[in-house]
Amino acid sequence: MGRQLLLEHINVPGIDTFSVYRGKGGYSSVEKALKTMTPDAVTEEVKKSGLRGRGGAGFPAGMKWSFLDRKSNKPRYLVCNADESEPGTFKDRYLMEKIPHILIEGMITSSFALGANTSYIYVRGEYMYIIRILEKAIQEAYANGFLGKNILGTDYSLDLYVHPGGGAYICGEETALLESLEGKRGNPRLKPPFPAVAGLYASPTVVNNVETIAAVCSIVNMGGDEYAKIGIGKSTGTKLISASGHINKPGVYEIELGLPVEEFIYSDQYCGGIWKGRKLKAVVAGGSSVPILPADLILKTVKGESRVMTYESLADGGFVSGTMLGSGGFIVYDETACIVRNLWTFTRFYHHESCGQCSPCREGTGWMEKVLHRIEHGHGHMSDIDLLVDVAKKIEGNTICPLGDAAAWPVASAIRHFRDEFEYHINNPEKVKNPKHFELEPVLV
């Protein structure tokens, strides 16, 4: 097991309480930042750390912070994106449930760096019990002088609130999240202006993922340079991976970036191999939006190099033979999994979650869902395969926000790597009418 920066104390009894968390060195980044550093110095450490946004896009966090308009005389806001909804991703829930104070600590240190005096944590509404856990942690932080006026006797003050969403994947897109936080429908905004200039209430705003903000605690404590020593190249630090699907040990694992993919899947420290002694068929490495890869391509690149868990290695080969680290939602498929049915559930998801603002996404996701439904249920035509490719192509790049791309990529990649399986469905309509067709008779194509 590599270094554990976020989950080190996860199994300590009572770590969800202020006193136990504090006893384990919690809130030291707040003390260090507020008492010995300037806000710009904190931002500098985050820049040096090479930390990249952990929500899925992987944009350098320090650079995002440096874009914040510090000259305007409007209030500045830090908003934490806890609208975790990407299928395959459940790391933020795990972190907030087990060790909520690490997020509160990160919010205080980060808000100080950004000069925000009011900050919000936007949590997806379905995580109701998480909201209660966070509210309790916030109350404890207030009671112990880490929130409110003149924190630790300094002249820095911060109010922190939790805001519940209403059940909408699109609100994970940062401008849709801000619309939602303003009490509106979650329709993404046209950019520019970016939130760094005109975000919440048209004021300068930074939106960061839960894990990104939690990582700031270790970065301030150990220094950006030390943090950057973990990992490989531009993939620095540790990353939470949500592992699900046909594996022996589903769960959330903190890895040092650079861990070989093969080790992650087969080592007993992580996924523990494929369940029921079956064979690996495919992996979706970074949440439902990223391209699915067959077993040979997830383990090795086309050049024959072992793939490792970094932003760069997973992307090696582009979308022709590679994928993305994304949110770290690692979904594993064994030999009995039907790629078509899986894709149909994903497309149904995107159709349900499209905000409806852009026609290519609103209409295209629905068309893809319908065509996939008919292929999966034994009513497909051979021309449907190219029709899907065509619709996906026309969605990609033609929408205001990345939901369109997120809906198109899984379709394009599934057909690219598993075209035979789509053809099998069309050629064997009677067989595929049984929803468990491949579980009864695995077809490795």
Add this chain to the structure above:
Amino acid sequence: MEFSSEALALAKRIIARYPEGKQKSALLPLLHLAQSEFGGWLSTETMDYVASLLSIKPVEVYEVATFYTMFNLKPVGNCLIEVCRTGPCWLRGADDIVEHFEKKLGISEGETTADGMFTLKTVECLGSCGTAPMLQCGAEFYENLTNEKVDELIVKLKAAGKKSSYMKDQRVMN
């Protein structure tokens, strides 16, 4: 139609979390509160009441309530059973769980039992893929489901009767 004095005090505390003049930000939390106070769903009357609390137009509430999945615009059963059906849950047998519920409750997905006790719904990813298959009922997540666990849950919810109302449970803020 009016909140209880306790709920009204809570609503005022929630509104105070947002800057002056930005009270509309409290709309989602207030809709959750209203749904939990007024029978588990949002009638037009309920939405109009929320609009009046925030000094915004009723249409500003309607357009939001119709956008977000968690707001029920029609009455639902006392226990809303929401089974996740997206990829990772499907891989671990979500379809079987839905089928088992349908058999046990004698209703199809999307329907409510005649006694008004259960509504069965399938929903998209609830962020619990590592403990699939799973469902949400009220604020609770029920994970690593099997048919036996479903049977136990139905018995438990029936025994709790009306008191188990998910609606009060749905109050997300305190």
